[in-house]
Amino acid sequence: MTRLGHDEPPWTGPFITLAELDTESGQPVPARRFIVRSVDGDRTFLACRPRADVDPHRWAIEAEGARRLSIPGFLPVEETGGTAELPWCTTPYVPALPLPAALQAHGGPLPEPAVRALGSALAQSLAAAHAQGVTHAGLSPAAVLITTEGPRLSCFGAVRAAAPDGESRDGLPGLDSGCLAPEQAAGGRPRPLGDVYALGAVLAYASTGHTVPERQELPAFLRTLIPTCLSRDPVRRPQAHEILTHLTPGGSTAAYVSTAAHPHTVLDATVQTPLPAALVAALARQSAQVLAAELPPAADLD
16 A cells, blocks of 8 residues: 555545555556545545556456456456546455565565465355356456455456457566466467466465466475466366365365455454464554545645
């Protein structure tokens, strides 16, 4: 979470912009993400806007597609709006750290229990999406938001928004080349096994700090899985449900789960969400900063 720059507009649609979610991490971010508040001060949201170098029409199509989805673990889009040149979408705010910020807060790669929990939850979400014929097409470290209720997958459709099928996506701004499956980089239609490639890169990043690490850098439990996920040949990659099985021996369910019957607070780190203490503290600080944020004077919003 960072302060707004002087050149940033104070409004996102009808909402007052308080801060930017992402910090400088060196990882590409597919969209601009802001913490915003309603004019009456009663409700806070996470708002997303397209990057200046992304076609706003394609971005808006993906945002509207995300709004129509109901997939566990996908960041829910509550509202879309804006103009043809500057669309936006919002989701109710909960304290959240993009995965790169989580590694910064932790001081390096995450421990094995947290990586297993993260991978299990993401694989579970992707398996549910793929079973419905949905390809996320936007998974990267920046797209993964860490919350006390489990990870949330944002940036739905970032690959499709970056360039239409048939056009090269290699090297496009906002896309993490380490997470972009070769067939997608070449302009191929995003498909579920491209999500698997990206998941492998995200787990590599969570455990080493790099999306394309050397095999010996990987912890032992990932040394077979990650190279298989990152195979250039899609047919050699596992399915999302097979990754879930690999990460949860004995068939247990993912450690990262969101349970409606047990609402969490930012300080409620349960056994179902084995977040390292540094991440819980970082989420608590963000929550406190957002609660304490005051709306700017009306004159400053003109």
